[in-house]
Amino acid sequence: MKSIEREVKMLKKEMSLGEVAIIYPGAINIFMDLDIDFCCGGNRSLEEALQEKNYNTQAVLKDIQNQYEKDVAEGTEIQDFNNLSKTALIEHIIKTHHEYLRNNLPRIESLTETIYRVHGENHYEMLNFVNESFKALKKELEDHLEKEETILFPKVEQYEKGLLEKSELENTIEELESEHDAAGDILKGLRKMTSGYTVPAGGCNTFVFAFEKLEEMEKDLFQHIHLENNILFKF
Ligand SMILES: [Fe+2]
Ligand SMILES: [Fe+2]
Incomplete structure (x- = not known):
């Protein structure tokens, strides 16, 4: 780099x-x-x-x-x-950010399920929300990554080789950008409901770890979406 x-x-x-x-x-x-x-x-x-x-x-x-x-x-x-060329940027995004999500989404899901199960009684509203929102986010992101890797990214690479017109990419870009907005809204909701990922007094190590991982994922996703919205999708 x-x-x-x-x-x-x-x-x-x-x-x-x-x-x-x-x-x-x-x-x-x-x-x-x-x-x-x-x-x-x-x-x-x-x-x-x-x-x-x-x-x-x-x-x-x-x-x-x-x-x-x-x-x-x-x-x-x-x-x-x-x-970077668009092709090199795509390679970086897949290797760094898509890979991160593929490795971490299942891990975080298991953490949010665990804290809901163990601490749900005392923090029902928050942990039920976290558990449900995360499941929705995971599903949306998994579909989204697939769509990028099989539909949009190959089109961008073809565009870079001069085989496609910009107009042939526009609808897909618009759709994927609105999916970024939807993911961003879920993240916003998670941050708000958890008061910025503050673990309540008495939260166990798993609780702490789950919130740390959610925050880590938020950071990674912001960088990821920045690279796509502000650089890769701009022509
Ligand atoms: Fe992506
Ligand atoms: Fe994306």
């Missing part, structure tokens, strides 16, 4: 969240810490997203810029996905 040239760009409040994340991928973690809906609201400007949460736009923008400059100065690797 090629690293970004060590040249720092100025981030601007008018940029969309997606644009900021393309320039500085580390911004995704900052957005998550700030509870900004990045995943499916990537087209909003940074200013709009920060104002919505009553943040001081200039102060946060300065923080992100500082973190970005620090990462560049320290040589922290910033992967430049924007300069």
Whole structure:
């Protein structure tokens, strides 16, 4: 993977969240810490997203810029996905993010079932919701990955070889983007219902682990959807 040239760009409040994340991928973690809906609201400007949460736009923008400059100065690797060919980006997405989901969705399902079974009596509303929402998310994502790998990604590769027109991809892209929104909504609901994955007092190690894994999956999925919505699906 090629690293970004060590040249720092100025981030601007008018940029969309997606644009900021393309320039500085580390911004995704900052957005998550700030509870900004990045995943499916990537087209909003940074200013709009920060104002919505009553943040001081200039102060946060300065923080992100500082973190970005620090990462560049320290040589922290910033992967430049924007300069990859679409075929190489697809390969990265499958190997990294699809593989992650295929390995982890069944594991997390078994964890959410376990905590529902063991702690459901004391935390019925939350754990019933977590269990049901996760099952719905898992099903949606499994179908979604399949659709990408068998329908859209081959079309994108053909497009890159000049064998297809952009217009022949548009409907599929629209459909898959709306599936990203649906997955993002489920994640939002999970985060809200669990008060940001806070384990209640008395929660056992499995409880802690289940919430850690859900949060890890959320992070991975945000990065995954960012690469698709903001880079791969843009022509
Ligand atoms: Fe994907
Ligand atoms: Fe996707």
